[in-house]
Amino acid sequence: MAYLTLKNINKIYPNGYHAVHDFNLEMDKGEFIVFVGPSGCGKSTTLRMIAGLEDISNGEFLIDGKRANEQGPRERGIAMVFQSYALYPQMTVYDNIAFGLELQGADEEYIEEKVLNTARILGLTEYLDRLPRALSGGQRQRVAIGRALIRKVGIFLMDEPLSNLDAKQRVTMRSEITQIHRETGATTIYVTHDQTEAMTMADRIVVMKDGYVQQVGTPRELYFDPVNVFVAGFIGEPPMNFVKGIVEGGKIKFGGETIDLKHKLGDRLKEYEGKEIVFGFRPESIVLGKQPESYVIPADVELTEMLGDNTNVYIKVGEAQSILKIDPHDTPEVDSQITFSIPFKNVYLFDGKTESVIK
Ligand code: ADP
DSSP: OOSEEEEEEEEEOTTSOEEEEEEEEEEOTTOEEEEEOSTTSSHHHHHHHHHTSSOOSEEEEEETTEEOTTOOTTTTTEEEEOSSOOOOTTSOHHHHHHHHHHHTTOOHHHHHHHHHHHHHHHTOGGGTTSOGGGSOHHHHHHHHHHHHHSSOOSEEEEESTTTTSOHHHHHHHHHHHHHHHHHHOOEEEEEESOHHHHHHHOSEEEEEETTEEEEEEOHHHHHHSOSBHHHHHHSSSSOOEEEEEEOBTTEEEETTEEEETHHHHGGGHHHHTTSEEEEEEOTTSOEESOOTTEEEEEEEEEEEEEOSSOEEEEEEETTEEEEEEEOGGGOOOTTOEEEEEEEGGGEEEEETTTOBEEO
16 A cells, blocks of 8 residues: 555645645655656645645545544654755754754653764764854755654655755765665655756656646656656756647658658558647757668757767757757767757657647
8 A cells, every 4th residue: 555645635825826736646655756847836835735734725645544634744754854954053963963852852862872873874973063054065954854864754855955055065965865765764755846856866756837747757757758748848958859840741840851750650640630749859869970760860060068978969950959969079060060860769759739748
Protein backbone atom coordinates (compact mmCIF):
# COMPACT_ATOMS: atom_id res chain seq x y z
CA MET A 1 0.00 0.00 0.00
CA ALA A 2 1.16 3.52 -0.71
CA TYR A 3 2.60 5.42 2.25
CA LEU A 4 1.24 8.79 1.17
CA THR A 5 -1.83 9.21 -0.99
CA LEU A 6 -3.12 12.44 -2.49
CA LYS A 7 -6.58 11.93 -3.99
CA ASN A 8 -8.02 14.69 -6.14
CA ILE A 9 -6.48 17.38 -3.95
CA ASN A 10 -7.63 20.93 -4.72
CA LYS A 11 -6.74 24.29 -3.23
CA ILE A 12 -9.00 27.25 -3.58
CA TYR A 13 -7.66 30.22 -1.62
CA PRO A 14 -10.12 32.41 0.33
CA ASN A 15 -9.89 35.06 -2.42
CA GLY A 16 -11.30 32.45 -4.84
CA TYR A 17 -8.01 31.65 -6.60
CA HIS A 18 -7.91 28.00 -7.65
CA ALA A 19 -4.20 27.24 -7.14
CA VAL A 20 -4.19 23.41 -7.32
CA HIS A 21 -6.51 21.23 -9.45
CA ASP A 22 -7.15 17.52 -8.80
CA PHE A 23 -3.65 16.58 -7.69
CA ASN A 24 -3.25 12.78 -7.56
CA LEU A 25 -0.18 10.96 -6.32
CA GLU A 26 0.73 7.76 -4.51
CA MET A 27 4.08 7.70 -2.81
CA ASP A 28 5.97 4.73 -1.39
CA LYS A 29 7.85 4.74 1.89
CA GLY A 30 11.39 6.01 1.41
CA GLU A 31 10.75 7.56 -1.98
CA PHE A 32 12.33 10.87 -3.00
CA ILE A 33 9.73 12.84 -4.97
CA VAL A 34 10.40 16.23 -6.54
CA PHE A 35 7.65 18.72 -7.45
CA VAL A 36 8.97 20.85 -10.29
CA GLY A 37 7.49 23.61 -12.43
CA PRO A 38 7.72 27.35 -13.05
CA SER A 39 7.11 29.84 -10.27
CA GLY A 40 3.42 30.09 -9.31
CA CYS A 41 2.37 26.65 -10.59
CA GLY A 42 1.20 25.43 -7.15
CA LYS A 43 4.20 23.44 -5.85
CA SER A 44 4.47 25.16 -2.45
CA THR A 45 0.71 25.23 -2.01
CA THR A 46 0.61 21.44 -2.47
CA LEU A 47 3.56 20.94 -0.13
CA ARG A 48 1.96 23.15 2.50
CA MET A 49 -1.27 21.14 2.29
CA ILE A 50 0.77 17.96 2.84
CA ALA A 51 2.52 19.62 5.79
CA GLY A 52 -0.78 20.67 7.34
CA LEU A 53 0.08 24.37 7.09
CA GLU A 54 -2.69 25.01 4.58
CA ASP A 55 -6.23 23.55 4.50
CA ILE A 56 -7.12 21.11 1.75
CA SER A 57 -10.17 22.61 -0.01
CA ASN A 58 -11.21 19.38 -1.69
CA GLY A 59 -9.90 15.85 -1.89
CA GLU A 60 -8.27 13.48 0.54
CA PHE A 61 -4.77 13.14 1.98
CA LEU A 62 -3.88 9.76 3.50
CA ILE A 63 -0.83 8.76 5.53
CA ASP A 64 -0.38 5.00 5.70
CA GLY A 65 -3.95 4.55 4.49
CA LYS A 66 -5.50 6.82 7.13
CA ARG A 67 -7.16 10.13 6.36
CA ALA A 68 -4.93 12.96 7.60
CA ASN A 69 -6.77 16.06 6.28
CA GLU A 70 -7.79 17.14 9.76
CA GLN A 71 -4.43 16.42 11.47
CA GLY A 72 -2.15 19.24 12.53
CA PRO A 73 1.48 19.37 11.33
CA ARG A 74 2.81 17.64 14.48
CA GLU A 75 0.41 14.71 14.35
CA ARG A 76 1.39 14.03 10.76
CA GLY A 77 4.99 13.33 11.73
CA ILE A 78 6.44 15.80 9.27
CA ALA A 79 9.64 17.85 9.30
CA MET A 80 10.15 20.71 6.91
CA VAL A 81 13.13 22.72 5.63
CA PHE A 82 12.42 26.05 4.00
CA GLN A 83 14.31 28.30 1.65
CA SER A 84 15.25 30.68 4.46
CA TYR A 85 16.90 28.62 7.12
CA ALA A 86 16.94 30.91 10.13
CA LEU A 87 19.42 29.42 12.60
CA TYR A 88 19.75 30.79 16.10
CA PRO A 89 22.81 33.05 15.70
CA GLN A 90 23.88 32.96 19.35
CA MET A 91 23.73 29.14 19.56
CA THR A 92 26.42 26.70 18.45
CA VAL A 93 25.83 24.20 15.68
CA TYR A 94 25.35 21.54 18.37
CA ASP A 95 22.66 23.55 20.14
CA ASN A 96 20.94 24.51 16.91
CA ILE A 97 20.62 20.85 15.95
CA ALA A 98 19.66 19.78 19.49
CA PHE A 99 17.04 22.48 19.94
CA GLY A 100 13.98 20.53 18.78
CA LEU A 101 14.75 17.55 21.00
CA GLU A 102 15.46 19.81 23.99
CA LEU A 103 12.06 21.44 23.53
CA GLN A 104 10.52 17.98 23.59
CA GLY A 105 12.27 17.36 26.92
CA ALA A 106 14.41 14.45 25.74
CA ASP A 107 17.21 13.41 28.11
CA GLU A 108 20.75 14.70 27.60
CA GLU A 109 22.35 11.39 26.74
CA TYR A 110 19.76 10.65 24.07
CA ILE A 111 20.14 14.15 22.63
CA GLU A 112 23.92 13.86 22.46
CA GLU A 113 23.75 10.54 20.68
CA LYS A 114 21.25 11.91 18.15
CA VAL A 115 23.16 15.15 17.52
CA LEU A 116 26.45 13.32 16.99
CA ASN A 117 24.83 10.87 14.63
CA THR A 118 23.07 13.60 12.65
CA ALA A 119 26.28 15.65 12.50
CA ARG A 120 28.15 12.61 11.21
CA ILE A 121 25.62 12.04 8.41
CA LEU A 122 25.80 15.72 7.47
CA GLY A 123 29.58 16.07 7.74
CA LEU A 124 29.27 18.64 10.54
CA THR A 125 31.14 16.82 13.31
CA GLU A 126 34.10 19.19 13.35
CA TYR A 127 31.86 22.28 13.36
CA LEU A 128 29.67 21.44 16.35
CA ASP A 129 31.22 24.15 18.56
CA ARG A 130 30.99 26.90 15.95
CA LEU A 131 28.43 29.66 15.71
CA PRO A 132 26.42 29.92 12.46
CA ARG A 133 28.21 33.10 11.38
CA ALA A 134 31.48 31.12 11.17
CA LEU A 135 30.00 28.71 8.61
CA SER A 136 29.63 28.83 4.83
CA GLY A 137 26.15 29.04 3.27
CA GLY A 138 26.21 25.34 2.42
CA GLN A 139 27.23 24.39 5.96
CA ARG A 140 24.45 26.54 7.42
CA GLN A 141 21.93 24.86 5.17
CA ARG A 142 23.21 21.48 6.38
CA VAL A 143 22.65 22.59 9.99
CA ALA A 144 19.07 23.56 9.06
CA ILE A 145 18.58 20.13 7.50
CA GLY A 146 20.09 18.51 10.60
CA ARG A 147 17.71 20.43 12.82
CA ALA A 148 14.78 19.07 10.83
CA LEU A 149 16.18 15.54 10.48
CA ILE A 150 16.99 14.95 14.13
CA ARG A 151 13.40 14.42 15.15
CA LYS A 152 12.06 11.03 14.20
CA VAL A 153 9.58 11.82 11.46
CA GLY A 154 8.05 9.80 8.68
CA ILE A 155 8.00 12.53 6.09
CA PHE A 156 10.60 15.09 5.20
CA LEU A 157 9.55 18.15 3.17
CA MET A 158 11.90 20.64 1.54
CA ASP A 159 10.82 23.84 -0.20
CA GLU A 160 13.53 25.26 -2.49
CA PRO A 161 16.18 24.60 0.18
CA LEU A 162 19.11 25.51 -2.07
CA SER A 163 17.92 28.77 -3.56
CA ASN A 164 19.98 30.94 -1.20
CA LEU A 165 23.22 29.20 -2.14
CA ASP A 166 25.61 30.08 -4.96
CA ALA A 167 25.81 27.85 -8.04
CA LYS A 168 28.78 25.84 -6.81
CA GLN A 169 27.33 25.21 -3.35
CA ARG A 170 24.06 24.14 -4.95
CA VAL A 171 25.81 21.43 -6.95
CA THR A 172 27.58 20.14 -3.82
CA MET A 173 24.44 20.24 -1.68
CA ARG A 174 22.46 18.43 -4.37
CA SER A 175 24.60 15.34 -4.05
CA GLU A 176 24.77 15.74 -0.27
CA ILE A 177 21.00 15.75 0.08
CA THR A 178 20.82 12.64 -2.12
CA GLN A 179 23.41 11.03 0.15
CA ILE A 180 21.52 12.06 3.29
CA HIS A 181 18.37 10.59 1.82
CA ARG A 182 20.17 7.33 1.12
CA GLU A 183 21.41 7.15 4.71
CA THR A 184 18.18 8.11 6.43
CA GLY A 185 15.71 6.53 4.02
CA ALA A 186 13.22 9.29 4.91
CA THR A 187 10.22 9.66 2.61
CA THR A 188 10.97 13.02 1.02
CA ILE A 189 9.14 15.61 -1.04
CA TYR A 190 11.33 18.32 -2.49
CA VAL A 191 10.05 21.44 -4.26
CA THR A 192 12.11 23.27 -6.87
CA HIS A 193 11.72 25.27 -10.10
CA ASP A 194 15.08 23.91 -11.28
CA GLN A 195 14.80 20.96 -13.66
CA THR A 196 18.44 19.98 -13.07
CA GLU A 197 17.79 19.57 -9.33
CA ALA A 198 14.71 17.50 -10.14
CA MET A 199 16.52 15.30 -12.66
CA THR A 200 19.57 14.67 -10.48
CA MET A 201 17.83 14.03 -7.15
CA ALA A 202 14.42 12.48 -7.72
CA ASP A 203 13.24 8.88 -7.74
CA ARG A 204 10.15 10.31 -9.40
CA ILE A 205 9.27 13.81 -10.56
CA VAL A 206 5.88 15.53 -10.60
CA VAL A 207 5.85 18.24 -13.29
CA MET A 208 3.29 20.99 -12.65
CA LYS A 209 1.98 23.91 -14.67
CA ASP A 210 -0.79 26.40 -13.79
CA GLY A 211 -1.99 24.28 -10.86
CA TYR A 212 -2.26 21.06 -12.89
CA VAL A 213 -0.04 17.99 -12.78
CA GLN A 214 1.33 17.48 -16.28
CA GLN A 215 3.21 14.22 -15.78
CA VAL A 216 4.55 11.97 -13.02
CA GLY A 217 7.52 9.77 -13.81
CA THR A 218 11.14 8.86 -13.27
CA PRO A 219 13.73 11.31 -14.67
CA ARG A 220 14.28 8.85 -17.51
CA GLU A 221 10.59 8.61 -18.37
CA LEU A 222 10.19 12.38 -18.45
CA TYR A 223 13.24 12.83 -20.64
CA PHE A 224 12.50 10.06 -23.14
CA ASP A 225 8.69 9.96 -22.98
CA PRO A 226 7.31 13.43 -22.30
CA VAL A 227 3.52 13.49 -22.60
CA ASN A 228 3.28 17.01 -24.00
CA VAL A 229 5.12 20.06 -25.33
CA PHE A 230 5.38 21.61 -21.88
CA VAL A 231 7.16 18.64 -20.25
CA ALA A 232 9.34 18.11 -23.33
CA GLY A 233 10.44 21.76 -23.20
CA PHE A 234 10.84 21.94 -19.42
CA ILE A 235 13.02 18.85 -18.92
CA GLY A 236 16.44 19.03 -20.58
CA GLU A 237 19.00 21.80 -20.96
CA PRO A 238 19.15 23.49 -23.43
CA PRO A 239 15.45 22.79 -23.99
CA MET A 240 14.03 20.71 -26.83
CA ASN A 241 13.79 22.51 -30.19
CA PHE A 242 10.26 22.91 -31.55
CA VAL A 243 9.16 23.63 -35.10
CA LYS A 244 5.46 24.28 -35.75
CA GLY A 245 3.85 23.64 -39.09
CA ILE A 246 0.66 22.75 -40.95
CA VAL A 247 0.81 19.30 -42.56
CA GLU A 248 0.51 19.68 -46.34
CA GLY A 249 0.89 16.67 -48.58
CA GLY A 250 2.25 14.76 -45.58
CA LYS A 251 5.00 17.31 -45.05
CA ILE A 252 5.79 20.32 -42.89
CA LYS A 253 8.31 23.07 -43.46
CA PHE A 254 11.35 23.55 -41.23
CA GLY A 255 12.75 26.89 -42.38
CA GLY A 256 13.23 26.40 -46.10
CA GLU A 257 13.46 22.62 -45.69
CA THR A 258 10.72 20.07 -46.14
CA ILE A 259 10.13 17.44 -43.49
CA ASP A 260 8.35 14.35 -44.74
CA LEU A 261 6.30 13.01 -41.84
CA LYS A 262 5.58 9.59 -43.31
CA HIS A 263 8.66 8.24 -41.52
CA LYS A 264 7.07 9.13 -38.19
CA LEU A 265 3.34 8.90 -38.81
CA GLY A 266 3.08 6.04 -41.31
CA ASP A 267 -0.56 5.10 -41.81
CA ARG A 268 -1.81 7.91 -39.60
CA LEU A 269 -0.46 10.59 -41.91
CA LYS A 270 -3.93 11.23 -43.43
CA GLU A 271 -5.40 11.97 -39.99
CA TYR A 272 -3.12 14.95 -39.61
CA GLU A 273 -3.39 16.39 -43.12
CA GLY A 274 -4.22 20.11 -42.90
CA LYS A 275 -3.63 20.14 -39.13
CA GLU A 276 -0.97 21.85 -37.13
CA ILE A 277 1.85 19.71 -35.79
CA VAL A 278 4.80 20.45 -33.52
CA PHE A 279 8.04 18.76 -34.52
CA GLY A 280 10.50 18.43 -31.63
CA PHE A 281 14.10 17.29 -31.29
CA ARG A 282 16.60 17.62 -28.49
CA PRO A 283 19.76 19.69 -29.05
CA GLU A 284 21.89 16.71 -28.02
CA SER A 285 20.14 14.06 -30.09
CA ILE A 286 21.48 15.09 -33.49
CA VAL A 287 24.52 13.95 -35.47
CA LEU A 288 26.67 16.26 -37.58
CA GLY A 289 26.78 15.40 -41.28
CA LYS A 290 24.52 13.09 -43.25
CA GLN A 291 23.19 9.96 -41.60
CA PRO A 292 20.78 7.26 -42.78
CA GLU A 293 17.28 6.97 -41.21
CA SER A 294 17.38 10.67 -40.38
CA TYR A 295 16.11 14.07 -41.41
CA VAL A 296 19.15 15.73 -43.01
CA ILE A 297 19.07 19.50 -42.57
CA PRO A 298 21.42 22.25 -43.80
CA ALA A 299 21.76 25.22 -41.42
CA ASP A 300 23.61 28.52 -40.90
CA VAL A 301 25.69 28.88 -37.76
CA GLU A 302 24.81 32.09 -35.91
CA LEU A 303 26.66 31.69 -32.62
CA THR A 304 28.62 29.08 -30.72
CA GLU A 305 29.10 28.69 -26.97
CA MET A 306 32.05 26.52 -25.97
CA LEU A 307 31.19 25.13 -22.53
CA GLY A 308 34.10 22.73 -22.15
CA ASP A 309 32.31 19.40 -22.16
CA ASN A 310 30.13 20.45 -25.09
CA THR A 311 29.39 23.31 -27.45
CA ASN A 312 25.97 24.88 -27.94
CA VAL A 313 25.55 25.85 -31.59
CA TYR A 314 22.78 28.38 -32.37
CA ILE A 315 21.61 27.76 -35.90
CA LYS A 316 19.13 29.11 -38.42
CA VAL A 317 17.28 26.88 -40.83
CA GLY A 318 15.67 29.46 -43.13
CA GLU A 319 13.97 31.69 -40.57
CA ALA A 320 13.67 28.98 -37.90
CA GLN A 321 16.13 29.01 -35.00
CA SER A 322 17.35 25.98 -33.09
CA ILE A 323 20.14 24.94 -30.76
CA LEU A 324 22.42 21.95 -31.28
CA LYS A 325 24.62 20.50 -28.55
CA ILE A 326 27.75 18.94 -29.98
CA ASP A 327 31.22 17.67 -29.13
CA PRO A 328 33.46 20.73 -28.57
CA HIS A 329 36.07 19.26 -30.95
CA ASP A 330 33.53 19.66 -33.78
CA THR A 331 32.71 23.32 -33.02
CA PRO A 332 31.93 24.98 -36.37
CA GLU A 333 32.89 28.52 -37.42
CA VAL A 334 30.32 31.27 -36.89
CA ASP A 335 28.64 32.18 -40.22
CA SER A 336 29.58 28.83 -41.75
CA GLN A 337 27.08 26.35 -43.18
CA ILE A 338 26.67 22.93 -41.62
CA THR A 339 24.56 19.87 -42.28
CA PHE A 340 23.14 17.86 -39.42
CA SER A 341 20.96 14.79 -39.12
CA ILE A 342 18.09 14.12 -36.74
CA PRO A 343 17.61 10.34 -36.52
CA PHE A 344 13.90 9.55 -37.01
CA LYS A 345 13.84 7.77 -33.66
CA ASN A 346 14.91 11.00 -31.91
CA VAL A 347 12.03 13.05 -33.28
CA TYR A 348 8.92 13.84 -31.21
CA LEU A 349 5.64 14.93 -32.77
CA PHE A 350 2.95 16.77 -30.86
CA ASP A 351 -0.59 17.70 -31.78
CA GLY A 352 -0.51 21.45 -32.54
CA LYS A 353 -3.86 22.04 -30.83
CA THR A 354 -3.73 19.91 -27.67
CA GLU A 355 0.10 19.88 -27.49
CA SER A 356 -0.09 16.20 -26.49
CA VAL A 357 2.55 13.85 -27.83
CA ILE A 358 1.63 11.77 -30.88
CA LYS A 359 2.89 8.24 -30.23
P1 ADP B 1 4.95 27.80 -6.54
O1 ADP B 1 5.37 27.20 -5.25
O2 ADP B 1 4.81 26.79 -7.64
O3 ADP B 1 5.80 28.96 -6.96
P2 ADP B 1 2.59 28.62 -5.06
O4 ADP B 1 2.03 27.34 -4.61
O5 ADP B 1 3.37 29.43 -4.07
O6 ADP B 1 3.46 28.39 -6.39
O7 ADP B 1 1.42 29.53 -5.62
C1 ADP B 1 0.50 29.06 -6.58
C2 ADP B 1 -0.47 30.17 -6.92
O8 ADP B 1 -1.31 30.46 -5.80
C3 ADP B 1 0.21 31.48 -7.29
O9 ADP B 1 -0.48 32.07 -8.36
C4 ADP B 1 0.08 32.31 -6.04
O10 ADP B 1 0.04 33.66 -6.34
C5 ADP B 1 -1.24 31.84 -5.46
N1 ADP B 1 -1.27 31.98 -4.00
C6 ADP B 1 -0.35 31.54 -3.11
N2 ADP B 1 -0.72 31.82 -1.84
C7 ADP B 1 -1.93 32.46 -1.94
C8 ADP B 1 -2.85 33.02 -0.98
N3 ADP B 1 -2.60 32.96 0.33
N4 ADP B 1 -3.98 33.59 -1.46
C9 ADP B 1 -4.22 33.63 -2.79
N5 ADP B 1 -3.42 33.14 -3.74
C10 ADP B 1 -2.27 32.55 -3.32
